[in-house]
Amino acid sequence: MKKFFLGFALVSLLIAGVLSYFASGDPDGLDKTVEDTGIAAHAQEHPFAGSTFADYALGGDSKFTGLAGALGVIVVLAVSFSLFWFLRKRPDAR
Amino acid sequence: MHMSDGLLNAPVSVAFLVIAAVGVGFALVKARADLDDRTAPMAGLVATFIFAVQMINFPILPGASGHLLGGALAAILVGPYVGALCVTIVLVVQALLFADGGLTALGANVTNMALIGTATGFVVAVALRRLAERGKGGLAAVAFVSAFVNTVVAATGFVVEYAIGGAGGVEIGKVALLMWGLHALIGIGEGLITAATVTSVAAIRPDLVYLLRGSRKPLEVRS
Secondary structure: OHHHHHHHHHHHHHHHHOHHHHOOOOOEHHHHHHHHHOHHHHOOOOOOOOOOOHHHOEOOEHHHHHHHHHHHHHHHHHHHHHHHHHHOOOOOOO | OOOOOOOEOHHHHHHHHHHHHHHHHHHHHHHHHHOOOOHHHHHHHHHHHHHHHHOOOEEEEOOEEEOOOOHHHHHHHHOHHHHHHHHHHHHHHHHHHOOOOOOOOHHHHHHHHHHHHHHHHHHHHHHOHHHHOOOHHHHHHHHHHHHHHHHHHHHHHHHHHHHHHEOOOOOHHHHHHHHHHHHHHHHHHHHHHHHHHHHHHHHHOHHHOHHHOOOOOOOOOOO
């Protein structure tokens, strides 16, 4: 049981930390749609566009995409595990 | 499929923030019944996996890519309510930490990917549950189809939102055609990733696959 969960977490860490360097940089389906139709001209800059990890980089340097990805994995795991562990049914409740 | 701020007008953005809040609140209440000491860690890992895989944009056409949305994947593995929460957490972390997806647009993004995507994936998967219980091939087929449909229907969410209150006044037929065409291609990738993930989990821990819970016979995919 422990092994499965550890493996699952490790796979996620490898995907975000290593495989992310091989991701396509082209716009995704929605971005492509708004670019081709001109809707993108109305897009506003993200309020956090200048933040440390904006666009999965470190201070705008995409050399650190893997690091940003690994951080994201840790943050999502911590937030989601905490929420779901808190929400779960406890057999010995009350 | 994360839209930036400004693509939808302010009233529509706010309306979808409210819709998303109600939907996520409902999921929070209903998720409790599906979470225990065994499934809660699994749910955390599903959210984490979706975050990781969403980083991997795969090419679909010259100059266009796509990435996993994860609704069907989450719904099949952890159920619709917990699944919607998984995708929501991913979208919130992406918007706040990585400036990916706008803040006023977060309501519409959660509505499309976490609520519509997960609900659609779940409805299709449940409709095909008999096939999924038949073995590895059946489960892969069900995962593929429900993920494909989840992608196209989630894309339709943006089309509807743009029709109600989009910026720029572009003809809705043009938006719909591009969104559906591109997301039909992305849906194939979504389907392949979902099928590979779900069958891998089922091969090792069939008891952790929500869709297969209560199957009369345990799935034999161990080989």
